[in-house]
Ligand SMILES: Cc1cc2nc3c(=O)[nH]c(=O)nc-3n(C[C@H](O)[C@H](O)[C@H](O)COP(=O)(O)OP(=O)(O)OC[C@H]3O[C@@H](n4cnc5c(N)ncnc54)[C@H](O)[C@@H]3O)c2cc1C
């Protein structure tokens with residue numbers, strides 16, 4: 001099986017019965033992606049596959065073949081996306097941090113699709129990501145700040161160019 | 162964990178060939194949001210897992226004349242965002258709105274929903290509402306199965322291990338009011354879960370000129386709502402009238418299911434669900 005993860009191509013031979021989450025965490029050692037419930041309800045294991053957020057705990061590893069995957073480790077290496085994480089730090093969107101990788105991935109997929117979401121759109125996109133610490137307000141604020149920051153970036157970028 | 166082999170055919174004929182020879186020993190996986198639960202708990206006791214999630218033949222939403230075709234591999238997210246469905250099968254589109262969360266909707270398919278959780282799946286009432294016919298294929302040919310026959314508890318045995326649902330053919334409805342609502346949580350006992358889809362048209366005098374209803378419930382309810390539809394058609398909907406119609410619907414259900422203990426819960430539930438769906442018709 002061959003797939004790309006965070007811009008790097010991997011060819012692996014995997015057992016048929018393991019999940020995408022196990023491929024990412026155990027075989028590739030990318031432990032940023034978390035396992036919470038293991039049954040598709042908490043969103044801690046969210047990754048982005050071909051642009052779409054999915055629960056890696058419910059995806060068969062073999063189904064990654066031929067896809068492009070982004071995990072939380074890939075956000076930081078793509079310089080242009082680091083601001084998303086910065087905004088979460090600034091706006092206190094992170095407390096214990098367990099939900100954070102999943103929330104960042106859902107947010108990333110949302111902002112790619114809709115660079116300027118309103119609160120309801122953010123809430124819908126993050127409905128599958130449970131957080132027991134923050135009460136969500138700080139998370140919504142972080143997403144909004146990230147959207148605004150990247151919009152300002154685009155505007156000044158346009159002026160300069 | 163289970164011991165099986167993963168197979169991913171390149172096209173539908175290849176998949177059907179494989180099932181013809183190995184159907185008994187094979188589980189099909191589309192989005193996997195139901196199947197993976199069994200894989201993970203080691204309950205999947207098959208030799209093969211056949212991945213149909215990339216078959217082009219199962220994809221796409223199209224309007225061909227009076228046939229609205231929805232591929233079995235269409236995801237709930239695709240249903241959610243489809244402009245074609247919003248204008249031709251609004252109730253189906255609405256059934257995707259409160260379906261799990263985005264990560265699940267992005268991979269869960271309508272075919273998997275019907276094949277697995279019929280008749281409790283959220284897409285089922287809307288498929289019934291639109292008189293959907295499932296196009297089901299095996300190596301030897303194609304069968305057209307009306308949704309009413311699929312949405313019975315007997316359904317699981319009526320789809321053979323050699324068959325794949327290819328698509329659903331719906332009758333489109335335009336320019337009216339449509340909605341889908343559900344009660345009961347997914348994890349609760351199946352019997353307490355219920356859902357309903359409706360399509361309504363009113364004429365210039367405010368009377369109901371066309372009404373169709375469909376119910377999803379985990380009892381073998383033949384979904385004939387004819388009596389209720391006839392009762393309301395031609396009338397101006399008021400709160401009292403709708404309440405009476407909801408009562409009629411509940412009685413019909415009790416008649417059909419037999420007076421079991423579960424119906425005690427169901428009568429007010431059916432009436433309430435009915436009001437919730439049709440109330441926007443009052444005075445608008
Ligand atoms: C957290 C969570 C929340 C959920 N919320 C909801 C909800 O709100 N509403 C709801 O209705 N469901 C819900 N579900 C259940 C599930 O997501 C749906 O039933 C989904 O539509 C299944 O589709 P799938 O493609 O993932 O099916 P799969 O898991 O791939 O397959 C399901 C079954 O259908 C068979 N199958 C699949 N495609 C075909 C085909 N084309 N032909 C023949 N057989 C086929 C498979 O063999 C299997 O037996 C939820 C599940 C989870 C994990």
Ligand code: FES
Pocket residue numbers: 034035036037038039040041042043044045046055056057058
């Ligand atoms: S671990 Fe995957 S959704 Fe909870």
Ligand code: FES
Pocket residue numbers: 093094095096097098099100130131132133134
């Ligand atoms: S920060 Fe602790 S779960 Fe969200």
